[in-house]
Amino acid sequence: MDDEDLVDVEIAHEAPDDISDAYTSEASEFPFHRLTVVANRLSAGQPDTELRSLSSVDEEQVKLLEHQVDAAHRALFEMDGKALLADEVGLGKTIEVGMILKEMHYRETDDSVLILTPAQLAKQWQGELREKFGLDFVCNYDGEFQGFDAHDRIISSIDTAKSDRYRHSVLSRNWDVLVLDEAHYVKNEDTDRYELIDKLTYDYAFFLTATPIQNELTDLYNIVSLLRPGLFGSRETFHHYFVDNGQDTLVNRNELQQRLHQVMIRNRRAETDIDFTNREIDTRTFQPSNSERELYEAVTDYVREAYSEDRGQKLVLMMLQKEVVSSPAALKKTIRKQLDANNELTHRSELETILEKIDAIETVTKQERLFDIVEEAREHVEMGRVIVFTQFRATQQQVLESLQEQGYTTHAFHGGHSSQEKEDIVDRFREEGGVLVSTDAMSEGRNLQFCNIMVNYDLPWNPMKVEQRIGRIHRIGQKREVFVFNMALEDTIEEYVLERLYHKIDLFQQTVGELSTILTRLEDSGKGFEDEIFERLVNADSDANLENDFEAMAVDLEEQQELSEKVENFNSAVFENFDLGATDD
Template identity: 75%
Template sequence: MSGYDLVDVEVTHEPAGDLLDSLSEDGTEEDHLRSIQAVRLQAGQPDSELRSLKELDENSVKLLEHQVDAAYRALFEMDGKALLADEVGLGKTIEVGMILKEMHFRETDDSVLILTPAQLAKQWQAELREKFGLDFICNYDDEFEDFDAHDYVIASIDTAKSERHRRTVLDRDWDVLVLDEAHYVKNEETDRYDLIDRLSYDYAFFLTATPIQNELTDLYNVVSLLRPGLFGTRDVFHHYFVNGSQETLVNRDELQDRLNRVMIRNRREDTDIDFTDRTIDTRTFDPTPKERELYQAVSDYVKGAYGQDQGQKLVLMLLQKEVVSSPVALKRTIEKRLYEQSELTHADELETILDLIDEIDTVTKQERLLDIVEEARDNVEMGRVIVFTQFRATQQRILDRLVSEGYTVHAFHGGHSSSEKERIVEDFEEEGGILVSTDAMSEGRNLQFCNMLVNLDLPWNPMRVEQRIGRIHRIGQKRDVFIFNMALKDTIEEYVLERLYHKIDLFQQSVGELSSILSRLEESGTSFEDEIFERLMNANSEVDLENDFDAMAVDLQEQRELANKLEEFNSAVFEGFDLGEGDA
């Protein structure tokens, strides 16, 4: 950041605006470069209209006013370098699609690199092709050779930073860089940050719904990658904009002015989008005596095995989840465990569990699912219902049962190819019926044509539950959404539902709120699922377990309050600084 190093400058007696204005005056070379880039964008189109929009198919994409405004501002008011920071669910991908379409129209996109989290790369590829007619190669495609072999590339950021590809990515001068989930590069000590810092590009568009996750430094790091020098050095930034405890902003007007040069943030309440209501229906069922006996046997085995070898945590946690999903899912894991470890200390217990599984002739959840989908057949368009389960074995058993009852069914899981997944979704939309899916569907799919979802078994991480719900409860959904949660009474599943999720109303939180709550919990190095499992293992009685989960609910409520305070802090940064006159 040549020309911006102010470490040796005395700053205590000079107004923030005057000093920071001097930063821009020193950046003449960068300003000149930005002017050249702006001329490229406007070449032949001096009126700076989004002329490519007329080429879009209205049946493929419906553009909303805030999205069009964001694309225009990013291109022509921010000279092609912008942080798109809309709240979750407002269509930042659509905004980038419009930007790229316009740049293609103006022939300023000879090479484009889009970096995303791995699980979102194919979604980006599909949306840009289907909605904007833009063809990109994805690093997961068979045809992908390397980053220097294609001009329009979508790749996971971790692939780009890998030892195999990093040099090729950095050796190329890119016209356009798009970085999704930009908060992943908030830490300047990571390889991801270093990659973006070293990349060569003319235009850049970063996307994140959470520019600040824990402290204002997050925002500084992300913005400094996009627009170096905008905030000066880190020391100057902290001196002028943050008090010692990082809880109170100072010089807010100046910070707002500088953010307005690079960041666009739309909030749900500021748009004209009318999101439909979400209704949650949790149904708990008494297990049969045989199911209860099986659950107790598995829980006793898991607790005993964990007490002897805590390194088994993942497989033991899996058993505890499978036993409330279906006997057939549990059976496969038990058989595999016996086969792979023939001298296992607890072999007799595992054999007993297998015998108990074989004695079960009625699977309660499976039978009660029929009641729910029967309601849907009578009351929902084309009887469409999405049923989620975490396990392939459970999925197959449900499919077989539904087929035997005469239902039209569709299966979706991670083993399908990209083209197969597309066809399955199309068949579900056209034919109706029941789509039974694993969590391979929980991200990256838009299924607004369906408005009813069943969680047959429940992930212990509420973010994964929200990702499932987000497939149908999003922009474009015209009807109210109905979510059914199924749980067996007196099991870990019921505790998670009743004593955690419902107690602090997690089902009504936004993805952004959930992310804030969970990220604060996981800063301690403990995941949400680990915390649940540890409480289950350490409880000496049912009363202890209830008390432990009540305590966890209190902890989560406190995290939620912290998240709310963080949102108030974000509001101070992003939405106008209407917090009184003068600075703290």
């Protein structure tokens, strides 16, 4: 912000039709300033462009890096509260937004805030803002969520916000602040997502994406135009001036970067002093016992038959297929619940047979092999700290009991704990060491850099969830090499997912942002990643067909990964030599 910009004024303007007018003069848009910031400046007699809330940020919760502080400052005071935060993956764009929102809250300029994210990241945003910045938001997945007109600080999936149920109430409010994560989701002006953002009314906006360009340069135009209408003129003018021969060649790059400098902040890993530690992956597959093999085959046969007769119970059947490779305890709990709830249940005899096969299992192979890993940790790692992730509470309890019988110090973490209880559990794990066995409630919004070993006891079918687990320990602030152990039973759906899909795209070396790009492309067909896995399982009429189906899915993944890499290469070309600092007057 400059001193001469103290007047609150917003001038509507038409996009210039003449190319020379559009790209040889300063943008005609004047910013709309926060009244309280202006008042503070006037009372002080000089510009107030310091981040005054920095002193209130808990350094134990978040270590602020120079590029993050700079980005927050520029977004607020040089871009007047409308900025595209386009740092490369892993540099902490969420932290930058947290600092921005903390400062606005400090200055009382955030009466209503709407944060829109992909569904799988909504709860993570909520946890990060609460724990690192003391900012409380209600999430649309919370039980207390009562609608977009009932709360002033909301985090929601963008698809919930655009739904028929909520769209009207979202659009009827004038929001002080809009935050849009993964802004490339609105790159297409013909989608409902784009239309929602275009029609929203707000004073300040912060868009986040590591890939402002996904397919073509027009993606960038669409995203920026939502933030700063008119900055690039009309779509036709933009395309004619910056793109040559169907986007095979980028022209007038310097002019493009000068325009982008008014609205976009992009930091690169190579230009920061962040040193990410190595990540070592150790995948261990085990031959199941004969009784475990019989149980797996019985459950898979039942799931295929039941799904062919009633596709409405897809979620329950998918759950059974995941539980059978997690633990007999988890599977038994679900089947017993089904039998007790419905005396007229179809396939009752098959489910009772499965229960008998569960009871016939004397030794749980994964459980025995887990001892090998935690014993290695106890011998070689400070305080023997290991985090074991499972998707199921019954599996968690079974693993905890077996570890306790072997004399290990254990800690349980799950979604049923209160916020304070979760804090206490993490503190005890830090102080006492041992093994923390957690459900995926731990995979969102927790920083556990004091531990560097984790185990995927069972494997989520959603790659994003796997990376979120790993991200608890492999993140900025981790000083040691990180070890990730994956456990799977041979010749099961778990091994197919692990070996034929995840390792094909080198999942365990990807980041959340990179995975999001790959999965977004793959799911453009409307079918989710987990749905795709399940459909291939139930429709395969032989092991050979199932293997071929997964190979085909792996090829699709590889193609999307190659496209994602091409996008990043094109982004690099567009933003090469992009001026990251403030321009001189």
